[in-house]
Amino acid sequence: MTAARLESINGFLIPPSGGFIQTQYTQLVTTTSVAITANVMKEVDVFTVTITPNKLNSIIKLEAQLMGEFSNTSAIWNSVGTFTRDGSNVVTQEGSRECGVSAFMINYDQNDDNSTMESCHMTFFDTPNTLSEITYKVAINTSFGNTWYINRTVEDNNADNRERAISFISATEIAG
Numbered sequence: 001m002t003a004a005r006l007e008s009i010n011g012f013l014i015p016p017s018g019g020f021i022q023t024q025y026t027q028l029v030t031t032t033s034v035a036i037t038a039n040v041m042k043e044v045d046v047f048t049v050t051i052t053p054n055k056l057n058s059i060i061k062l063e064a065q066l067m068g069e070f071s072n073t074s075a076i077w078n079s080v081g082t083f084t085r086d087g088s089n090v091v092t093q094e095g096s097r098e099c100g101v102s103a104f105m106i107n108y109d110q111n112d113d114n115s116t117m118e119s120c121h122m123t124f125f126d127t128p129n130t131l132s133e134i135t136y137k138v139a140i141n142t143s144f145g146n147t148w149y150i151n152r153t154v155e156d157n158n159a160d161n162r163e164r165a166i167s168f169i170s171a172t173e174i175a176g
Contacts, residue, residue, distance in 0.1 A: 009054050015175050021058065024051045025170035031152040036075075038145040043084055046150065047138035047169040052131070057176030059125050062090075064138050066104075066120040067165035069153045072146035079104045079142035081120040083169075086135055090124055098141045114154040117163050127176075138169050 007014040014021060026049050036042045051060060062083050070076055080100025083090045091099045101122040128134055140148060153162050 012054075014054060017175050019175045021054050021173040021175055022051070023170060023172040024049050025168055027166060027168040028151060029166050031150060031156070031164065033147050033149045034140075035147050036140055036142055036145060039141075039143055041082070041084075041089060041139050041141045043087070043137045043139045044148075044150075045137065047167065048135060049137075049169050049171045050133055050135045051171040051173060052133045053128065053173055054131075055173075055175060056129060056131055057127075059127055059174040059176055060134070060136075061172040061174055062122070062124045062126060062136055062170070063172075064120070064122045064169045065167055066122075066138060066150075067117050067167045068148050068150040069114070069117045070104075070142075070144075070146050070148055071154055072144045075142045075144040075146045076104055076106045076118055078144065079140060081122050082139050082141065083122065083124055083126075084137045084139050085126060085128060089139065090126055098143060100139075100141055115159075115162055117153055117165060119165075134171075136169065136171055 080098045081102050082100035093099050101124045104118045104120045151165050
């Protein structure tokens with residue numbers, strides 16, 4: 001049996017291929033909102049994470065949990081969440097389609113259209129091939145102009161049927 005050799009960078013041991021090197025994250029526990037223009041990818045600045053890879057061939061595992069509610073209930077049918085790397089969508093645009101990493105999920109019927117949150121859970125493996133700092137953000141693309149209320153419902157009164165939640169973005173460097 002051959003023992004795996006650990007690599008050292010700047011005095012830190014780097015695990016073999018597949019091992020986790022570092023995780024950076026931003027977790028939002030407060031509420032806010034963002035205006036979204038129809039058919040324009042909107043970066044959501046409160047979901048920003050920066051990471052500097054330690055290895056050129058590292059894989060960056062991006063994850064996000066987005067909780068909130070669209071002001072226009074039709075937006076849920078034609079909306080996607082995605083990640084941007086330094087301002088560009090990590091997913092290649094295909095024609096005029098809404099292109100992203102994951103769709104938003106509806107968690108209610110039309111009778112609860114201002115009191116029950118939607119959610120979007122995303123995972124994406126990026127191979128940036130750089131040792132420079134990278135800034136990732138969550139972005140939303142929808143064919144309806146509206147407001148996305150983050151971590152809350154549209155009707156945010158103090159009632160037992162008006163949820164609040166927590167959203168996050170994280171970037172984990174995996175040794176390539």
